[in-house]
Each structure stands twice: as C-alpha cells, then as structure tokens.
Amino acid sequence: MANSNTEHSKKLRAQTAKERNQRLKAEGKLRQISMLINSELADQFDVIAKEQGKSRPEVLKMLIELYQQKKQN
Template identity: 50%
Template sequence: MANSMTEHSRKLRSKTANEYNKRMLAEGKVKQFSVRMETPVADEFVAILAEIGGKKAEAIKKLCEIYRQHQA
C-alpha cells in the first residue's frame, strides 16, 4: 500500500484540510451558511444542481448570476 493510503496519511490530510478551512473562515476569505427548507424546494435545488453540475457553491453562484441577469 502506498504511504498516501495509510490511515495515518488520511488522518493527516484531513487535519490539514480542517485547519485550512478554519483559517479561511477566520480570515474572512470564505463564508459558510446552512439553509433549512421544505423538502420539495430542496429536491428542486438538488435537481438544478444535477443539471448545472459541480459543487453546491458553484450552483449557487450560477443561480445568482441568472438572477442578476433577469434583474437588468
């Protein structure tokens, strides 16, 4: 087994990623929020996410762009 696949290496990568994410939040470079919504609305969002592809943050950015285009 390669060193990168050992339990120790996986835990180390996880720890490093958690520290990075906490630092980005603390420095104000990213924001995190949670959304609670009715199941049909959440299902619709998941369907749109599947169509757009990518991560949730990318889908939210795309939806914001579409909204702004329709406001102009």
C-alpha cells in the same frame, strides 16, 4: 499521482482541509451559511447541481449570477 486512500491519508487530508477552511474563515474569505428548507426544494436544488455537474456552492453562485443578469435586463 493519485492520493493514497489509506485511513491515515484520508484523515490527514480532512484535517488539512479543515485547517484551511478555518484559516480562510478567520481571514474573512469564507463564510458558512445554514438554511433549513423544505425537502422538495432541497431535492430540486440537488437535481440542478447534479445536472450541471456542480457543487452546492457553485449552484448557488450560478443562481445568483442568473438573478443578477435578469435584474439588469
């Protein structure tokens, strides 16, 4: 069954996600990083995400894994 798209339901899901993220941050399971990068680099990053069908955190993980593989060879 799909989620309800009423304003109340959207706000409730957003609040639940916010609380979950805060809890995970407090437990040390999540960290938030912020980077200021030039627009061209950010655009390239977003193109990779779109081409791969991944979120930004997933693309960052993918790039780290590629780096680690290359480093081992």
